[in-house]
Amino acid sequence: MLEIIPIGGYGEVGRNCTAVKHGDDIILLDMGYHVPRYIECTEEEGETLRKVTVKALREAEAIPDDRILGDLRHDVKAIVLSHAHLDHIGAVPYLANRYRCPIVATPYCCAVLERILRDEKIKLHNQIVRLNVNSAIRFGGMKIEFINTVHSTPQTAMIAVHTDDGVILYTNDFKFDNFPTLGKRTNYDALRRLKGKIKALIGDALYAGTEQKTPSESVVREMLKDLEFDVAEKQGIVATTFSSHIARLKSLMKFGFDLGRRVVFLGRSLFRYCVAAQEIGLVDFREVKIVRYADKIKKEIKRIGKKKEKYFLVVTGNQGEPKSVLRRMAEDKLKYGFSDEDCIIFSCRTIPTELNRKQRKELENELKLKGIQYFKDVHVSGHGAKEDLRELLTMTVPELVLPSHADKENSKALSELCDEVGIKSRIVQNGEWIKI
Numbered sequence: 001m002l003e004i005i006p007i008g009g010y011g012e013v014g015r016n017c018t019a020v021k022h023g024d025d026i027i028l029l030d031m032g033y034h035v036p037r038y039i040e041c042t043e044e045e046g047e048t049l050r051k052v053t054v055k056a057l058r059e060a061e062a063i064p065d066d067r068i069l070g071d072l073r074h075d076v077k078a079i080v081l082s083h084a085h086l087d088h089i090g091a092v093p094y095l096a097n098r099y100r101c102p103i104v105a106t107p108y109c110c111a112v113l114e115r116i117l118r119d120e121k122i123k124l125h126n127q128i129v130r131l132n133v134n135s136a137i138r139f140g141g142m143k144i145e146f147i148n149t150v151h152s153t154p155q156t157a158m159i160a161v162h163t164d165d166g167v168i169l170y171t172n173d174f175k176f177d178n179f180p181t182l183g184k185r186t187n188y189d190a191l192r193r194l195k196g197k198i199k200a201l202i203g204d205a206l207y208a209g210t211e212q213k214t215p216s217e218s219v220v221r222e223m224l225k226d227l228e229f230d231v232a233e234k235q236g237i238v239a240t241t242f243s244s245h246i247a248r249l250k251s252l253m254k255f256g257f258d259l260g261r262r263v264v265f266l267g268r269s270l271f272r273y274c275v276a277a278q279e280i281g282l283v284d285f286r287e288v289k290i291v292r293y294a295d296k297i298k299k300e301i302k303r304i305g306k307k308k309e310k311y312f313l314v315v316t317g318n319q320g321e322p323k324s325v326l327r328r329m330a331e332d333k334l335k336y337g338f339s340d341e342d343c344i345i346f347s348c349r350t351i352p353t354e355l356n357r358k359q360r361k362e363l364e365n366e367l368k369l370k371g372i373q374y375f376k377d378v379h380v381s382g383h384g385a386k387e388d389l390r391e392l393l394t395m396t397v398p399e400l401v402l403p404s405h406a407d408k409e410n411s412k413a414l415s416e417l418c419d420e421v422g423i424k425s426r427i428v429q430n431g432e433w434i435k436i
């Protein structure tokens with residue numbers, strides 16, 4: 001018998017964690033934190049995070065409540081991570097030590113995780129096992145297959161858990177991008193091979209309610225090419241995006257070089273994700289100066305502020321976070337000296353939480369006061385929308401779909417899509433125990 005235990009990330013966006021049980025074998029899929037709740041708990045103090053206890057994080061619902069497994073945690077054979085985003089790996093430093101088993105992830109995800117552990121001075125006894133996309137590994141009676149897909153961070157895998165009683169397919173997070181700017185398109189053949197074998201599909205429902213197919217990342221590359229003409233005569237050009245979006249950062253690097261400028265990335269998280277990509281030979285950022293520490297960033301910005309026209313900066317702060325580089329530049333705490341001859345490119349979208357909206361508004365007001373031109377939404381999402389999901393369902397034809405990674409509304413939208421294509425679905429909550 002197959003059992004699925006949704007531990008985190010159902011009916012909410014964040015702290016993803018799902019257990020799959022078959023006989024005496026259990027696999028944990030992802031171990032993330034809930035980003036806004038986690039930030040609330042830890043509140044950055046300068047460079048370092050305030051230390052918080054696992055208990056406090058659990059109470060704040062910032063990490064998955066894995067106590068539901070009880071003594072069965074000794075049967076967990078592996079913690080398998082789908083990709084390097086913090087809502088999928090962020091709780092590993094807090095929870096993985098509770099399990100006597102390895103952590104399995106793609107090389108990029110491992111490199112990011114190891115950097116986090118090093119930065120936060122956390123030691124885990126778990127072995128970290130690198131598994132490339134489009135390959136598989138066995139644990140007891142289970143085979144774990146990583147199916148390459150496309151998302152807003154490199155080497156993202158859909159995870160197929162193969163057992164004698166059928167397959168569980170975990171698709172958090174994915175989009176069907178046929179022209180990705182980094183890595184290969186989704187391995188459709190591998191998905192088609194699973195047709196008729198899937199007992200349950202755990203679906204990325206984040207944009208199930210959005211009636212479109214998510215555009216390709218190559219669209220943003222073209223948007224940036226177009227912008228080159230608009231901004232060429234500007235003095236200062238500054239961009240901001242998600243630090244883990246290596247494909248986007250690669251396009252931004254090219255944008256800067258096309259404009260004949262020196263390219264500088266500023267911020268701790270940019271450093272972390274870019275150096276991890278560099279380490280495993282994914283993207284060559286050697287021509288980019290990447291500055292990590294606050295005091296060095298301060299000096300660098302002051303220096304660049306005197307000859308802005310020679311530089312293109314990519315900085316942290318796309319959500320308007322108060323302590324980010326961009327926000328401090330806008331508030332003149334960092335002496336870049338923004339003026340009406342400068343421009344800013346927001347290669348992102350505002351993640352729709354009340355706090356983010358407020359912070360972005362504050363930042364934009366600051367920029368308006370200074371007369372800075374800004375270009376918003378130079379961006380496409382890393383998550384598939386309704387038509388990506390329809391394709392996924394018709395390609396794999398699972399017996400049951402469990403919507404996840406979404407609020408109630410979008411979970412319901414995926415459920416309705418399942419009705420449309422004639423596939424059963426069930427909206428489940430964290431802490432339920434589903435027997436299949």
Ligand SMILES: [Zn+2]
Pocket residue numbers: 083085151152173
């Ligand atoms: Zn993600």
